[in-house]
Amino acid sequence: MSITIESIACWLVDIPTIRPHKLSMTTMGCQTLTIVRMSCAQGVVGWGEATTIGGLSYGAESPEAIKSAIETYLAPLLCGKTFSGTAALAQAMNGSVKGNTFAKSALETAFLDAQGKALGVPVSALLGGAICERLPVLWTLASGDTEKDIDEGKRLLAEGRHNAFKLKIGARELATDIRHALAIGAALGDDVSIRVDVNQAWDMTTAIKGMHQLQEGGIDLVEQPIPLWDRQGLITLSQRFAIPILADEAISTSHDGYALASGGFTGAFALKIAKAGGPAQALKLAHMAQAAGVALYGGTMLEGTLGTVASLHAWSTVRMQWGTEMFGPLLLKDDIVARPLTFSDGQVTLPSGPGLGIEIDTDKLRHYARQ
Ligand code: MUC
Ligand code: MG
Incomplete structure:
Protein backbone atom coordinates (compact mmCIF):
# COMPACT_ATOMS: atom_id res chain seq x y z
CA MET A 1 0.00 0.00 0.00
CA SER A 2 1.49 3.33 -1.07
CA ILE A 3 1.93 6.05 1.54
CA THR A 4 1.95 9.79 0.82
CA ILE A 5 4.13 11.77 3.21
CA GLU A 6 2.70 15.21 4.06
CA SER A 7 5.01 16.63 6.74
CA ILE A 8 7.89 15.66 9.02
CA ALA A 9 8.64 17.09 12.48
CA CYS A 10 11.75 16.43 14.55
CA TRP A 11 12.77 16.88 18.22
CA LEU A 12 15.92 16.33 20.30
CA VAL A 13 14.90 14.59 23.51
CA ASP A 14 17.37 14.45 26.44
CA ILE A 15 16.81 11.72 29.03
CA PRO A 16 19.22 10.98 31.93
CA THR A 17 20.60 7.46 32.40
CA ILE A 18 19.98 5.47 35.64
CA ARG A 19 23.77 5.46 36.32
CA PRO A 20 26.91 6.53 34.47
CA HIS A 21 27.53 4.13 31.55
CA LYS A 22 31.30 3.86 30.92
CA LEU A 23 32.56 2.88 27.47
CA SER A 24 36.16 2.97 26.23
CA MET A 25 35.60 6.33 24.48
CA THR A 26 33.07 8.12 26.69
CA THR A 27 30.96 8.01 29.87
CA MET A 28 27.26 8.60 29.31
CA GLY A 29 25.05 10.31 31.89
CA CYS A 30 22.31 11.28 29.47
CA GLN A 31 20.97 9.96 26.20
CA THR A 32 19.73 12.18 23.37
CA LEU A 33 17.01 10.67 21.19
CA THR A 34 16.23 12.32 17.86
CA ILE A 35 12.50 11.73 17.45
CA VAL A 36 10.65 12.02 14.13
CA ARG A 37 6.92 12.33 13.50
CA MET A 38 5.89 11.62 9.89
CA SER A 39 2.36 12.82 9.07
CA CYS A 40 0.90 11.02 6.07
CA ALA A 41 -2.29 11.20 3.98
CA GLN A 42 -5.57 9.96 5.53
CA GLY A 43 -4.41 11.08 8.98
CA VAL A 44 -1.85 8.27 9.40
CA VAL A 45 1.11 9.18 11.65
CA GLY A 46 4.40 7.26 11.87
CA TRP A 47 7.12 7.70 14.51
CA GLY A 48 10.86 7.09 14.27
CA GLU A 49 13.99 7.51 16.38
CA ALA A 50 17.70 7.97 15.66
CA THR A 51 20.06 7.73 18.60
CA THR A 52 23.82 7.70 18.89
CA ILE A 53 26.20 7.35 21.85
CA GLY A 54 28.12 10.20 23.50
CA GLY A 55 27.67 12.99 20.94
CA LEU A 56 30.31 12.36 18.27
CA SER A 57 32.38 9.86 20.27
CA TYR A 58 30.81 6.72 18.73
CA GLY A 59 29.73 7.64 15.21
CA ALA A 60 30.06 10.38 12.62
CA GLU A 61 26.53 11.82 13.14
CA SER A 62 25.72 13.88 16.25
CA PRO A 63 22.10 14.22 17.44
CA GLU A 64 22.15 17.85 16.28
CA ALA A 65 23.48 16.85 12.84
CA ILE A 66 20.83 14.11 12.53
CA LYS A 67 18.07 16.68 13.18
CA SER A 68 19.65 19.13 10.74
CA ALA A 69 20.04 16.48 7.99
CA ILE A 70 16.39 15.52 8.39
CA GLU A 71 15.00 19.06 8.44
CA THR A 72 17.28 20.62 5.83
CA TYR A 73 17.82 17.83 3.31
CA LEU A 74 15.75 14.67 3.80
CA ALA A 75 12.30 16.00 4.74
CA PRO A 76 12.12 18.32 1.67
CA LEU A 77 12.96 15.29 -0.54
CA LEU A 78 10.14 13.19 0.91
CA CYS A 79 7.28 15.56 1.73
CA GLY A 80 4.50 15.61 -0.86
CA LYS A 81 5.73 12.32 -2.40
CA THR A 82 4.17 8.87 -2.45
CA PHE A 83 6.21 5.71 -1.76
CA SER A 84 5.24 2.07 -2.27
CA GLY A 85 7.65 0.77 0.39
CA THR A 86 11.11 0.98 1.94
CA ALA A 87 12.95 0.25 -1.35
CA ALA A 88 11.36 3.29 -2.99
CA LEU A 89 11.95 5.42 0.10
CA ALA A 90 15.63 4.41 0.30
CA GLN A 91 16.11 5.09 -3.40
CA ALA A 92 14.76 8.63 -2.97
CA MET A 93 16.92 9.31 0.09
CA ASN A 94 20.13 7.69 -1.21
CA GLY A 95 19.79 9.38 -4.61
CA SER A 96 20.37 12.82 -3.10
CA VAL A 97 21.91 12.30 0.35
CA LYS A 98 25.15 10.41 0.95
CA GLY A 99 25.72 8.61 4.28
CA ASN A 100 23.67 9.99 7.19
CA THR A 101 22.38 6.51 7.99
CA PHE A 102 21.16 7.50 11.47
CA ALA A 103 18.90 10.21 10.02
CA LYS A 104 17.69 7.81 7.30
CA SER A 105 17.01 5.13 9.92
CA ALA A 106 14.63 7.42 11.84
CA LEU A 107 12.76 8.20 8.61
CA GLU A 108 12.59 4.58 7.42
CA THR A 109 11.28 3.61 10.88
CA ALA A 110 8.58 6.32 10.78
CA PHE A 111 7.60 5.24 7.26
CA LEU A 112 7.30 1.57 8.31
CA ASP A 113 5.21 2.59 11.35
CA ALA A 114 2.88 4.60 9.10
CA GLN A 115 2.62 1.86 6.47
CA GLY A 116 1.94 -0.79 9.12
CA LYS A 117 -0.79 1.34 10.68
CA ALA A 118 -2.35 2.03 7.25
CA LEU A 119 -2.40 -1.70 6.45
CA GLY A 120 -3.30 -2.83 9.98
CA VAL A 121 -0.20 -5.07 10.25
CA PRO A 122 2.88 -5.02 12.49
CA VAL A 123 6.16 -3.65 11.09
CA SER A 124 7.64 -7.17 11.32
CA ALA A 125 5.09 -8.32 8.70
CA LEU A 350 7.84 -7.84 20.70
CA PRO A 351 4.83 -5.50 20.92
CA SER A 352 1.78 -6.54 18.90
CA GLY A 353 -0.61 -4.24 17.08
CA PRO A 354 -0.33 -2.29 13.84
CA GLY A 355 2.90 -0.48 12.94
CA LEU A 356 5.52 -0.49 15.69
CA GLY A 357 2.77 -1.32 18.21
CA ILE A 358 3.66 1.53 20.58
CA GLU A 359 1.93 4.73 21.64
CA ILE A 360 3.86 7.98 22.08
CA ASP A 361 3.18 9.98 25.25
CA THR A 362 3.12 13.47 23.75
CA ASP A 363 3.20 15.17 27.19
CA LYS A 364 6.48 13.42 27.95
CA LEU A 365 7.80 14.24 24.48
CA ARG A 366 7.05 17.94 25.15
CA HIS A 367 8.54 17.70 28.63
CA TYR A 368 11.89 16.20 27.56
CA ALA A 369 12.24 17.94 24.16
CA ARG A 370 15.12 20.42 23.94
CA GLN A 371 13.85 24.01 23.53
C1 MUC B 1 28.21 -0.78 21.53
O1 MUC B 1 29.29 -0.47 21.10
O2 MUC B 1 27.90 -1.94 21.37
C2 MUC B 1 25.63 -1.36 23.09
C3 MUC B 1 25.42 -1.79 24.36
C4 MUC B 1 26.11 -0.93 25.22
O3 MUC B 1 26.18 -0.97 26.43
O4 MUC B 1 26.74 0.00 24.48
C5 MUC B 1 26.35 -0.12 23.14
C6 MUC B 1 27.34 0.25 22.15
MG1 MG C 1 29.78 -2.51 20.38
Whole structure:
Protein backbone atom coordinates (compact mmCIF):
# COMPACT_ATOMS: atom_id res chain seq x y z
CA MET A 1 0.00 0.00 0.00
CA SER A 2 1.49 3.33 -1.07
CA ILE A 3 1.93 6.05 1.54
CA THR A 4 1.95 9.79 0.82
CA ILE A 5 4.13 11.77 3.21
CA GLU A 6 2.70 15.21 4.06
CA SER A 7 5.01 16.63 6.74
CA ILE A 8 7.89 15.66 9.02
CA ALA A 9 8.64 17.09 12.48
CA CYS A 10 11.75 16.43 14.55
CA TRP A 11 12.77 16.88 18.22
CA LEU A 12 15.92 16.33 20.30
CA VAL A 13 14.90 14.59 23.51
CA ASP A 14 17.37 14.45 26.44
CA ILE A 15 16.81 11.72 29.03
CA PRO A 16 19.22 10.98 31.93
CA THR A 17 20.60 7.46 32.40
CA ILE A 18 19.98 5.47 35.64
CA ARG A 19 23.77 5.46 36.32
CA PRO A 20 26.91 6.53 34.47
CA HIS A 21 27.53 4.13 31.55
CA LYS A 22 31.30 3.86 30.92
CA LEU A 23 32.56 2.88 27.47
CA SER A 24 36.16 2.97 26.23
CA MET A 25 35.60 6.33 24.48
CA THR A 26 33.07 8.12 26.69
CA THR A 27 30.96 8.01 29.87
CA MET A 28 27.26 8.60 29.31
CA GLY A 29 25.05 10.31 31.89
CA CYS A 30 22.31 11.28 29.47
CA GLN A 31 20.97 9.96 26.20
CA THR A 32 19.73 12.18 23.37
CA LEU A 33 17.01 10.67 21.19
CA THR A 34 16.23 12.32 17.86
CA ILE A 35 12.50 11.73 17.45
CA VAL A 36 10.65 12.02 14.13
CA ARG A 37 6.92 12.33 13.50
CA MET A 38 5.89 11.62 9.89
CA SER A 39 2.36 12.82 9.07
CA CYS A 40 0.90 11.02 6.07
CA ALA A 41 -2.29 11.20 3.98
CA GLN A 42 -5.57 9.96 5.53
CA GLY A 43 -4.41 11.08 8.98
CA VAL A 44 -1.85 8.27 9.40
CA VAL A 45 1.11 9.18 11.65
CA GLY A 46 4.40 7.26 11.87
CA TRP A 47 7.12 7.70 14.51
CA GLY A 48 10.86 7.09 14.27
CA GLU A 49 13.99 7.51 16.38
CA ALA A 50 17.70 7.97 15.66
CA THR A 51 20.06 7.73 18.60
CA THR A 52 23.82 7.70 18.89
CA ILE A 53 26.20 7.35 21.85
CA GLY A 54 28.12 10.20 23.50
CA GLY A 55 27.67 12.99 20.94
CA LEU A 56 30.31 12.36 18.27
CA SER A 57 32.38 9.86 20.27
CA TYR A 58 30.81 6.72 18.73
CA GLY A 59 29.73 7.64 15.21
CA ALA A 60 30.06 10.38 12.62
CA GLU A 61 26.53 11.82 13.14
CA SER A 62 25.72 13.88 16.25
CA PRO A 63 22.10 14.22 17.44
CA GLU A 64 22.15 17.85 16.28
CA ALA A 65 23.48 16.85 12.84
CA ILE A 66 20.83 14.11 12.53
CA LYS A 67 18.07 16.68 13.18
CA SER A 68 19.65 19.13 10.74
CA ALA A 69 20.04 16.48 7.99
CA ILE A 70 16.39 15.52 8.39
CA GLU A 71 15.00 19.06 8.44
CA THR A 72 17.28 20.62 5.83
CA TYR A 73 17.82 17.83 3.31
CA LEU A 74 15.75 14.67 3.80
CA ALA A 75 12.30 16.00 4.74
CA PRO A 76 12.12 18.32 1.67
CA LEU A 77 12.96 15.29 -0.54
CA LEU A 78 10.14 13.19 0.91
CA CYS A 79 7.28 15.56 1.73
CA GLY A 80 4.50 15.61 -0.86
CA LYS A 81 5.73 12.32 -2.40
CA THR A 82 4.17 8.87 -2.45
CA PHE A 83 6.21 5.71 -1.76
CA SER A 84 5.24 2.07 -2.27
CA GLY A 85 7.65 0.77 0.39
CA THR A 86 11.11 0.98 1.94
CA ALA A 87 12.95 0.25 -1.35
CA ALA A 88 11.36 3.29 -2.99
CA LEU A 89 11.95 5.42 0.10
CA ALA A 90 15.63 4.41 0.30
CA GLN A 91 16.11 5.09 -3.40
CA ALA A 92 14.76 8.63 -2.97
CA MET A 93 16.92 9.31 0.09
CA ASN A 94 20.13 7.69 -1.21
CA GLY A 95 19.79 9.38 -4.61
CA SER A 96 20.37 12.82 -3.10
CA VAL A 97 21.91 12.30 0.35
CA LYS A 98 25.15 10.41 0.95
CA GLY A 99 25.72 8.61 4.28
CA ASN A 100 23.67 9.99 7.19
CA THR A 101 22.38 6.51 7.99
CA PHE A 102 21.16 7.50 11.47
CA ALA A 103 18.90 10.21 10.02
CA LYS A 104 17.69 7.81 7.30
CA SER A 105 17.01 5.13 9.92
CA ALA A 106 14.63 7.42 11.84
CA LEU A 107 12.76 8.20 8.61
CA GLU A 108 12.59 4.58 7.42
CA THR A 109 11.28 3.61 10.88
CA ALA A 110 8.58 6.32 10.78
CA PHE A 111 7.60 5.24 7.26
CA LEU A 112 7.30 1.57 8.31
CA ASP A 113 5.21 2.59 11.35
CA ALA A 114 2.88 4.60 9.10
CA GLN A 115 2.62 1.86 6.47
CA GLY A 116 1.94 -0.79 9.12
CA LYS A 117 -0.79 1.34 10.68
CA ALA A 118 -2.35 2.03 7.25
CA LEU A 119 -2.40 -1.70 6.45
CA GLY A 120 -3.30 -2.83 9.98
CA VAL A 121 -0.20 -5.07 10.25
CA PRO A 122 2.88 -5.02 12.49
CA VAL A 123 6.16 -3.65 11.09
CA SER A 124 7.64 -7.17 11.32
CA ALA A 125 5.09 -8.32 8.70
CA LEU A 126 6.46 -5.68 6.30
CA LEU A 127 9.98 -7.01 6.89
CA GLY A 128 9.34 -10.69 6.22
CA GLY A 129 7.25 -11.73 9.23
CA ALA A 130 8.22 -12.46 12.83
CA ILE A 131 9.54 -15.96 13.53
CA CYS A 132 9.50 -15.33 17.32
CA GLU A 133 7.54 -13.11 19.71
CA ARG A 134 10.22 -12.93 22.43
CA LEU A 135 13.93 -12.24 21.89
CA PRO A 136 16.87 -12.91 24.21
CA VAL A 137 18.31 -9.71 25.69
CA LEU A 138 21.51 -9.26 27.70
CA TRP A 139 22.52 -6.33 29.95
CA THR A 140 25.73 -4.29 29.91
CA LEU A 141 27.60 -3.96 33.21
CA ALA A 142 29.48 -0.68 32.77
CA SER A 143 29.52 1.27 36.01
CA GLY A 144 33.32 1.40 35.81
CA ASP A 145 33.68 -0.39 39.16
CA THR A 146 34.17 -4.18 39.41
CA GLU A 147 32.34 -4.62 42.73
CA LYS A 148 29.39 -2.46 41.66
CA ASP A 149 29.14 -4.44 38.41
CA ILE A 150 29.15 -7.73 40.34
CA ASP A 151 26.37 -6.49 42.65
CA GLU A 152 24.34 -5.25 39.67
CA GLY A 153 24.82 -8.54 37.80
CA LYS A 154 23.85 -10.64 40.85
CA ARG A 155 20.72 -8.54 41.42
CA LEU A 156 19.61 -8.88 37.77
CA LEU A 157 20.27 -12.64 37.82
CA ALA A 158 18.23 -12.99 41.04
CA GLU A 159 15.39 -10.98 39.48
CA GLY A 160 15.60 -13.23 36.42
CA ARG A 161 15.73 -10.20 34.14
CA HIS A 162 18.95 -11.21 32.34
CA ASN A 163 21.18 -14.28 32.10
CA ALA A 164 23.93 -12.88 29.86
CA PHE A 165 26.11 -9.79 30.32
CA LYS A 166 28.38 -7.60 28.22
CA LEU A 167 31.26 -5.74 29.88
CA LYS A 168 32.74 -2.53 28.52
CA ILE A 169 36.54 -2.61 28.57
CA GLY A 170 39.40 -0.89 26.74
CA ALA A 171 39.66 2.40 28.67
CA ARG A 172 42.13 1.05 31.23
CA GLU A 173 45.35 -0.89 30.84
CA LEU A 174 45.01 -4.47 29.67
CA ALA A 175 45.90 -6.22 32.94
CA THR A 176 43.29 -4.17 34.85
CA ASP A 177 40.62 -4.89 32.24
CA ILE A 178 41.36 -8.63 32.20
CA ARG A 179 41.23 -8.78 36.03
CA HIS A 180 37.90 -6.90 35.93
CA ALA A 181 36.34 -9.23 33.32
CA LEU A 182 37.54 -12.46 34.94
CA ALA A 183 36.45 -11.34 38.43
CA ILE A 184 32.93 -10.64 37.16
CA GLY A 185 32.86 -13.96 35.29
CA ALA A 186 33.94 -15.86 38.42
CA ALA A 187 31.45 -14.04 40.67
CA LEU A 188 28.45 -14.57 38.38
CA GLY A 189 29.15 -18.25 37.72
CA ASP A 190 29.71 -20.67 34.86
CA ASP A 191 26.10 -20.72 33.66
CA VAL A 192 26.17 -17.02 32.85
CA SER A 193 27.42 -15.86 29.47
CA ILE A 194 29.98 -13.04 29.74
CA ARG A 195 31.10 -11.07 26.68
CA VAL A 196 33.33 -7.99 26.41
CA ASP A 197 33.14 -4.96 24.12
CA VAL A 198 36.44 -3.13 23.56
CA ASN A 199 34.93 -0.46 21.27
CA GLN A 200 38.07 -0.35 19.04
CA ALA A 201 40.44 0.58 21.91
CA TRP A 202 43.24 -1.99 21.32
CA ASP A 203 46.01 -2.14 18.78
CA MET A 204 46.79 -5.53 17.21
CA THR A 205 49.53 -6.44 19.74
CA THR A 206 47.26 -5.71 22.71
CA ALA A 207 44.40 -7.56 21.02
CA ILE A 208 46.45 -10.75 20.54
CA LYS A 209 47.47 -10.72 24.21
CA GLY A 210 43.99 -9.74 25.40
CA MET A 211 42.12 -12.30 23.28
CA HIS A 212 44.43 -15.03 24.55
CA GLN A 213 43.79 -14.14 28.21
CA LEU A 214 40.04 -13.72 27.74
CA GLN A 215 39.86 -17.06 25.95
CA GLU A 216 41.78 -18.79 28.77
CA GLY A 217 39.50 -17.07 31.31
CA GLY A 218 36.30 -18.46 29.77
CA ILE A 219 34.90 -15.23 28.29
CA ASP A 220 32.41 -16.10 25.51
CA LEU A 221 32.87 -13.35 22.92
CA VAL A 222 35.03 -10.30 22.17
CA GLU A 223 33.37 -7.36 20.41
CA GLN A 224 35.27 -4.97 18.15
CA PRO A 225 38.72 -5.25 19.79
CA ILE A 226 40.57 -3.13 17.19
CA PRO A 227 39.79 0.01 15.13
CA LEU A 228 36.99 -0.20 12.58
CA TRP A 229 39.33 0.48 9.65
CA ASP A 230 41.46 -2.61 10.39
CA ARG A 231 39.36 -5.13 8.49
CA GLN A 232 42.32 -7.46 7.83
CA GLY A 233 43.22 -7.40 11.53
CA LEU A 234 39.70 -8.47 12.48
CA ILE A 235 39.84 -11.34 9.98
CA THR A 236 43.24 -12.44 11.32
CA LEU A 237 42.06 -12.38 14.96
CA SER A 238 38.90 -14.31 14.08
CA GLN A 239 40.98 -17.05 12.47
CA ARG A 240 43.67 -17.15 15.16
CA PHE A 241 41.47 -17.62 18.26
CA ALA A 242 38.68 -20.00 19.18
CA ILE A 243 36.91 -17.26 21.16
CA PRO A 244 34.54 -15.66 18.63
CA ILE A 245 34.76 -12.06 17.48
CA LEU A 246 31.72 -9.84 17.12
CA ALA A 247 32.22 -7.13 14.49
CA ASP A 248 30.36 -3.94 15.46
CA GLU A 249 31.82 -0.59 14.36
CA ALA A 250 33.56 -2.38 11.42
CA ILE A 251 30.27 -3.29 9.76
CA SER A 252 27.40 -0.98 8.93
CA THR A 253 26.05 -2.16 5.61
CA SER A 254 25.89 -5.35 3.56
CA HIS A 255 28.93 -4.07 1.61
CA ASP A 256 31.05 -4.09 4.80
CA GLY A 257 29.69 -7.52 5.69
CA TYR A 258 30.51 -8.89 2.27
CA ALA A 259 34.10 -7.57 2.44
CA LEU A 260 34.66 -9.17 5.86
CA ALA A 261 32.98 -12.51 5.08
CA SER A 262 34.64 -12.92 1.68
CA GLY A 263 37.97 -12.09 3.31
CA GLY A 264 37.60 -15.11 5.62
CA PHE A 265 36.07 -13.53 8.76
CA THR A 266 34.46 -16.01 11.12
CA GLY A 267 32.34 -14.98 14.09
CA ALA A 268 29.32 -12.71 14.21
CA PHE A 269 27.97 -9.36 13.00
CA ALA A 270 26.26 -6.83 15.29
CA LEU A 271 23.30 -5.45 13.37
CA LYS A 272 22.13 -1.93 14.22
CA ILE A 273 19.37 -0.12 12.38
CA ALA A 274 21.18 3.22 12.77
CA LYS A 275 24.40 1.97 11.16
CA ALA A 276 22.55 0.59 8.13
CA GLY A 277 19.95 3.31 7.51
CA GLY A 278 16.85 1.64 8.96
CA PRO A 279 15.31 -1.73 9.87
CA ALA A 280 14.88 -2.88 6.25
CA GLN A 281 18.45 -1.83 5.34
CA ALA A 282 19.90 -3.64 8.40
CA LEU A 283 18.22 -6.83 7.23
CA LYS A 284 20.18 -6.68 3.96
CA LEU A 285 23.32 -7.21 6.06
CA ALA A 286 21.54 -9.97 8.02
CA HIS A 287 20.62 -11.84 4.87
CA MET A 288 24.12 -11.40 3.44
CA ALA A 289 25.56 -12.83 6.68
CA GLN A 290 23.18 -15.79 6.55
CA ALA A 291 24.36 -16.57 3.02
CA ALA A 292 28.00 -16.48 4.19
CA GLY A 293 27.39 -18.53 7.35
CA VAL A 294 28.25 -15.63 9.68
CA ALA A 295 26.24 -15.55 12.95
CA LEU A 296 23.99 -12.62 13.93
CA TYR A 297 23.51 -10.41 16.98
CA GLY A 298 20.87 -7.73 17.50
CA GLY A 299 22.77 -4.57 18.45
CA THR A 300 21.69 -1.29 20.04
CA MET A 301 22.81 2.33 20.04
CA LEU A 302 21.13 2.49 23.47
CA GLU A 303 17.92 3.79 21.93
CA GLY A 304 14.74 4.52 23.84
CA THR A 305 11.64 2.34 23.39
CA LEU A 306 10.83 3.65 19.90
CA GLY A 307 14.19 2.78 18.34
CA THR A 308 14.42 -0.43 20.35
CA VAL A 309 11.04 -1.65 19.10
CA ALA A 310 11.90 -0.72 15.50
CA SER A 311 15.00 -2.92 15.84
CA LEU A 312 13.07 -5.75 17.48
CA HIS A 313 10.63 -5.91 14.57
CA ALA A 314 13.59 -6.44 12.23
CA TRP A 315 15.47 -8.84 14.52
CA SER A 316 12.30 -10.95 14.98
CA THR A 317 12.45 -11.95 11.31
CA VAL A 318 15.88 -13.65 11.49
CA ARG A 319 17.61 -16.12 13.80
CA MET A 320 19.94 -14.29 16.19
CA GLN A 321 22.51 -16.92 17.22
CA TRP A 322 24.02 -14.52 19.79
CA GLY A 323 20.72 -13.01 20.94
CA THR A 324 20.31 -9.26 21.33
CA GLU A 325 21.25 -6.32 23.56
CA MET A 326 17.97 -4.42 23.15
CA PHE A 327 17.92 -3.15 26.74
CA GLY A 328 18.28 0.60 25.93
CA PRO A 329 15.01 1.69 27.60
CA LEU A 330 16.13 0.06 30.88
CA LEU A 331 19.22 2.31 30.99
CA LEU A 332 17.06 5.47 30.79
CA LYS A 333 15.32 7.10 33.77
CA ASP A 334 12.21 7.75 31.69
CA ASP A 335 10.88 7.45 28.14
CA ILE A 336 8.33 9.03 25.80
CA VAL A 337 5.99 6.05 25.36
CA ALA A 338 2.67 5.32 27.09
CA ARG A 339 3.53 1.69 27.94
CA PRO A 340 7.02 0.27 28.60
CA LEU A 341 8.32 -2.92 26.99
CA THR A 342 8.16 -6.17 28.98
CA PHE A 343 11.55 -7.63 30.00
CA SER A 344 11.58 -10.96 31.87
CA ASP A 345 13.41 -14.32 31.91
CA GLY A 346 16.28 -12.86 29.89
CA GLN A 347 13.89 -11.90 27.09
CA VAL A 348 11.96 -8.94 25.72
CA THR A 349 8.50 -9.26 24.16
CA LEU A 350 7.84 -7.84 20.70
CA PRO A 351 4.83 -5.50 20.92
CA SER A 352 1.78 -6.54 18.90
CA GLY A 353 -0.61 -4.24 17.08
CA PRO A 354 -0.33 -2.29 13.84
CA GLY A 355 2.90 -0.48 12.94
CA LEU A 356 5.52 -0.49 15.69
CA GLY A 357 2.77 -1.32 18.21
CA ILE A 358 3.66 1.53 20.58
CA GLU A 359 1.93 4.73 21.64
CA ILE A 360 3.86 7.98 22.08
CA ASP A 361 3.18 9.98 25.25
CA THR A 362 3.12 13.47 23.75
CA ASP A 363 3.20 15.17 27.19
CA LYS A 364 6.48 13.42 27.95
CA LEU A 365 7.80 14.24 24.48
CA ARG A 366 7.05 17.94 25.15
CA HIS A 367 8.54 17.70 28.63
CA TYR A 368 11.89 16.20 27.56
CA ALA A 369 12.24 17.94 24.16
CA ARG A 370 15.12 20.42 23.94
CA GLN A 371 13.85 24.01 23.53
C1 MUC B 1 28.21 -0.78 21.53
O1 MUC B 1 29.29 -0.47 21.10
O2 MUC B 1 27.90 -1.94 21.37
C2 MUC B 1 25.63 -1.36 23.09
C3 MUC B 1 25.42 -1.79 24.36
C4 MUC B 1 26.11 -0.93 25.22
O3 MUC B 1 26.18 -0.97 26.43
O4 MUC B 1 26.74 0.00 24.48
C5 MUC B 1 26.35 -0.12 23.14
C6 MUC B 1 27.34 0.25 22.15
MG1 MG C 1 29.78 -2.51 20.38
